[in-house]
Amino acid sequence: xxxxxxxxxxxxxxxxxxxxxxxxxxxxxxxxxxxxxxxxxxxxxxxxxxxxxxxxxxxxxxxxxxxxxxxxxxxxxxxxxxxxxxxxxxxxxxxxxxxxxxxxxxxxxxxxxxxxxxxxxxxxxxxxxxxxxxxxxxxxxxxxxxxxxxxxxxxxxxxxxxxxxxxxxxxxxxxxxxxxxxxxxxxxxxxxxxxxxxx
Numbered sequence: 001x002x003x004x005x006x007x008x009x010x011x012x013x014x015x016x017x018x019x020x021x022x023x024x025x026x027x028x029x030x031x032x033x034x035x036x037x038x039x040x041x042x043x044x045x046x047x048x049x050x051x052x053x054x055x056x057x058x059x060x061x062x063x064x065x066x067x068x069x070x071x072x073x074x075x076x077x078x079x080x081x082x083x084x085x086x087x088x089x090x091x092x093x094x095x096x097x098x099x100x101x102x103x104x105x106x107x108x109x110x111x112x113x114x115x116x117x118x119x120x121x122x123x124x125x126x127x128x129x130x131x132x133x134x135x136x137x138x139x140x141x142x143x144x145x146x147x148x149x150x151x152x153x154x155x156x157x158x159x160x161x162x163x164x165x166x167x168x169x170x171x172x173x174x175x176x177x178x179x180x181x182x183x184x185x186x187x188x189x190x191x192x193x194x195x196x197x198x199x
Contacts, residue, residue, distance in 0.1 A: 001027040001063035001147060003048070003070075003179060008057035010043045017043055021057070023195050027147070030170065030180040030190050035197035041183035042079065044197070045150045048181065049076040064147070074148040075100075079156060081137040085126035089117055092125050093139050100144040111142040115165060130157035141169060149173060151182040163189075 004024040010017040017040035025031040033041045046052040048059055050071035061070045083092050093108045105111070112118045115135040120128070128136065134157045141149060149170075155163050167189045170180060174190065182188060 001061070001177070001179065003148060003181070004060050004062075005044075005048075006058050006060070008044070008047065008059070009055040010040050010047060010052070011055040012043060012052075016055075018197055019056075021197070025179050025181060025193070027063075027177045027179050028174050030174060030182065030188070030192035031195055032188060032192045033181065033183045033195045033197060034185070039197035041197060042152050045076065045152055045181060045183055048148075049074050049150055051076070061148075070148075072101075073146060074150050075141055075144070075146045076150045077137050077141070077152060077154065079152045081133045083125045083128075083133060083136065085124060087125055088122050089125055089128065089136055090121040092136060093143055096140050097143045100140070100146070105143045105145040108139075108143060111139040112136075114142050115139045116161075131159055131162055134158050135162060135165070138166060138169060141173070147178045149178060149180045149182075151180060151184075153184055153186075154182055155184065155186050155188070 002024060006022055008021040009019040023031060033044055035041055043052060047054050061073060064073050090108055093111060097108060112121050115138050117135055154166055158166060170190050
């Protein structure tokens, strides 16, 4: 599997964020997108995920499931977690598992256990700390198997144990043939190539 972008241009609010951008990443590889605030790191992930339309250029996926769109190959973990505060931790994960096409990963209970949230599974999500909310977002990566991970500031709000957990998840994903595109200010403890965006 190979994900690539060619001559990409992003315009937001009438401002050109980046132009003539090329990248490629293949299965088993990670690409870290770096740059200052406003350089377009999150926008690039959103374009790949199908949440933004590029003003120019193309995104291409070779070797994926021909019956699925590019966004259907992707997990997109945004900087802010999309949680319903009134639902329990388990209910939030079950919602995302079903929405993303569950049954292709680990059970909800197993996913919550893997990220250390099994004892909080019945607690309303509104009671979670920022780090616990991030762990719940990571549980989605385990509950539904998708080959492309798009991670926006994945270490944000995670303590040392949480960062070690994330590193283990990313390493296993790459070893199983997945690929990762991560927008980050902080270095990730995995082998990765860098794509630096300049505003």
